[in-house]
Amino acid sequence: MGSAKEQMLHEEAATAVGEEICVRAGVLSPCPQHNEMLLSTGSDLVSAYKLASALVRDRDPLVRGFSHREVTDGVKAAIEGNPAEECTHPSHYD
Numbered sequence: 001m002g003s004a005k006e007q008m009l010h011e012e013a014a015t016a017v018g019e020e021i022c023v024r025a026g027v028l029s030p031c032p033q034h035n036e037m038l039l040s041t042g043s044d045l046v047s048a049y050k051l052a053s054a055l056v057r058d059r060d061p062l063v064r065g066f067s068h069r070e071v072t073d074g075v076k077a078a079i080e081g082n083p084a085e086e087c088t089h090p091s092h093y094d
């Protein structure tokens with residue numbers, strides 16, 4: 001098929017994979033009280049890309065069905081989509 005919608009869903013899935021890779025690499029971590037993903041202060045973004053390459057190379061189940069480029073783009077999207085180092089959920093400011 002390869003419709004635009006399928007392509008979009010595939011990219012969303014790649015971003016979710018990228019997020020998981022960032023968590024494993026310690027680049028992103030969820031707020032302890034919310035699901036909000038936060039950029040770890042002082043983290044080495046390169047480590048997430050290195051892990052992504054290693055997972056693709058090792059054919060890890062996490063990256064199954066995605067090309068190296070898609071996984072790398074997913075990591076980039078996950079980092080760019082979660083630029084905050086502190087959770088912005090209103091309950092933190094009550």
Ligand SMILES: [Zn+2]
Binds near residue numbers: 036092
């Ligand atoms: Zn929070």
